[in-house]
Amino acid sequence: MTKTDLMPSLLIRNIKTLVQAEVNPRKVVKGADMAIVPTIHDAYLLMENGRITGFGAMDTCPERADEVMDATGRMVFPSWCDSHTHLVFATSREEEFVDRIRGLSYEEIARRGGGILNSARRLQETSEDDLYHSALERLYEVIGYGTGAIEIKSGYGLTTESELKMLRVIRRLKEVSPIPIKATFLGAHAMPVEFKENREGYIDLIINEMLPKVAEEKLAEYCDVFCDRGFYTVEETDRILKAAAGYGLKAKIHANELDYSGGVQTGVANGAVSVDHLEYTGDAEIEALLGGDTMPTLLPGCAFFLGIPFGPARKMIDAGLPVVLATDYNPGSAPSGNMPFVVALGCIKMGMLPEEAINAATINGARAMELEADYGSIAVGKVANVFITKPIPSLAYFPYAFGKNLVESVVLQGKAWTTPRQ
Numbered sequence: 052m053t054k055t056d057l058m059p060s061l062l063i064r065n066i067k068t069l070v071q072a073e074v075n076p077r078k079v080v081k082g083a084d085m086a087i088v089p090t091i092h093d094a095y096l097l098m099e100n101g102r103i104t105g106f107g108a109m110d111t112c113p114e115r116a117d118e119v120m121d122a123t124g125r126m127v128f129p130s131w132c133d134s135h136t137h138l139v140f141a142t143s144r145e146e147e148f149v150d151r152i153r154g155l156s157y158e159e160i161a162r163r164g165g166g167i168l169n170s171a172r173r174l175q176e177t178s179e180d181d182l183y184h185s186a187l188e189r190l191y192e193v194i195g196y197g198t199g200a201i202e203i204k205s206g207y208g209l210t211t212e213s214e215l216k217m218l219r220v221i222r223r224l225k226e227v228s229p230i231p232i233k234a235t236f237l238g239a240h241a242m243p244v245e246f247k248e249n250r251e252g253y254i255d256l257i258i259n260e261m262l263p264k265v266a267e268e269k270l271a272e273y274c275d276v277f278c279d280r281g282f283y284t285v286e287e288t289d290r291i292l293k294a295a296a297g298y299g300l301k302a303k304i305h306a307n308e309l310d311y312s313g314g315v316q317t318g319v320a321n322g323a324v325s326v327d328h329l330e331y332t333g334d335a336e337i338e339a340l341l342g343g344d345t346m347p348t349l350l351p352g353c354a355f356f357l358g359i360p361f362g363p364a365r366k367m368i369d370a371g372l373p374v375v376l377a378t379d380y381n382p383g384s385a386p387s388g389n390m391p392f393v394v395a396l397g398c399i400k401m402g403m404l405p406e407e408a409i410n411a412a413t414i415n416g417a418r419a420m421e422l423e424a425d426y427g428s429i430a431v432g433k434v435a436n437v438f439i440t441k442p443i444p445s446l447a448y449f450p451y452a453f454g455k456n457l458v459e460s461v462v463l464q465g466k467a468w469t470t471p472r473q
């Protein structure tokens with residue numbers, strides 16, 4: 052360390068286990084390799100100028116740093132990479148939750164004007180400022196769960212003005228966020244009521260009005276479509292994705308949540324960065340995924356909350372695929388941005404080993420946002436976003452003790468993080 056350092060260096064000493072510590076960083080972890088998480092016991096981690104500059108066994112630990120933390124009995128993980136959220140929304144929807152308890156299905160609620168259309172109505176009535184402040188609060192909330200990189204979608208606007216409003220909120224979040232944010236334009240999240248008899252009219256609006264404005268203001272990196280039964284068809288999805296590609300927006304789509312919709316194959320054919328949900332994934336979908344680089348992303352919080360089948364993570368990993376886990380944080384089908392709970396669900400409900408769930412929620416999540424060069428593992432040169440656990444007996448204890456808050460402290464860009472007061 053020299054006096055020319057821009058930021059104080061931070062050294063974490065006496066780490067019980069340093070998790071996901073890579074000497075040769077991987078871009079993606081697939082199949083049988085998902086069961087392997089490289090670890091170092093009794094370790095140190097050195098961070099300088101926001102980046103990781105060294106790690107190893109304690110007997111090789113540097114003598115000093117500007118700041119030193121002691122992690123005796125604690126583990127250090129790379130921050131979670133949550134590659135699928137709808138963090139910007141107007142209000143919660145617990146009345147629909149009660150409707151479902153009383154026996155209505157998610158699709159029945161959607162047909163009655165609830166669901167995404169309900170969120171859209173409320174969002175259209177909410178100011179950009181109010182949306183920004185509530186979303187910032189949620190962003191700070193998920194950082195407290197250990198999330199250190201995140202994707203956020205629009206899709207509750209469903210008019211040009213409101214979709215742009217959502218994306219501008221995401222841009223404002225990016226400006227103040229201590230963690231990287233990827234923005235996704237999801238104008239094709241639902242069919243607005245006024246276009247029910249004129250689907251073509253809304254798709255034309257997306258393609259000819261929304262996409263050019265999103266591109267002009269550089270408001271999004273990705274374009275998403277809800278390709279599923281009762282939402283957008285394969286042909287409509289294909290048209291929207293191809294138009295988006297013309298503006299340089301890559302695809303990240305919602306597929307196969309409600310049926311074998313053909314969405315997975317459409318996503319792969321369009322070179323999607325990820326296809327997400329995948330509760331309905333059979334042999335044909337797995338075959339398609341094996342033929343491309345598209346990351347299959349499972350959202351067990353949604354399956355848990357809606358009581359629908361969980362995505363077949365075990366079958367996908369056994370077939371040699373990579374799997375990503377993300378929260379889908381949204382007010383209708385997954386009102387939680389808690390990545391530790393998602394990791395636990397991966398193990399408890401989808402038969403993933405703790406190591407597989409950790410790979411899915413770190414390095415593979417980073418890959419699903421094209422951030423794997425800088426996030427998703429502990430490696431020299433990567434951004435120093437990590438969290439320190441409470442004292443825990445083993446790696447497996449983390450998903451085993453579901454619902455227990457085991458994240459004790461968070462380090463972002465090499466600095467201890469405290470949530471600012473809003």
Ligand SMILES: [Zn+2]
Nearest residue numbers: 135137305379
């Ligand atoms: Zn979603």
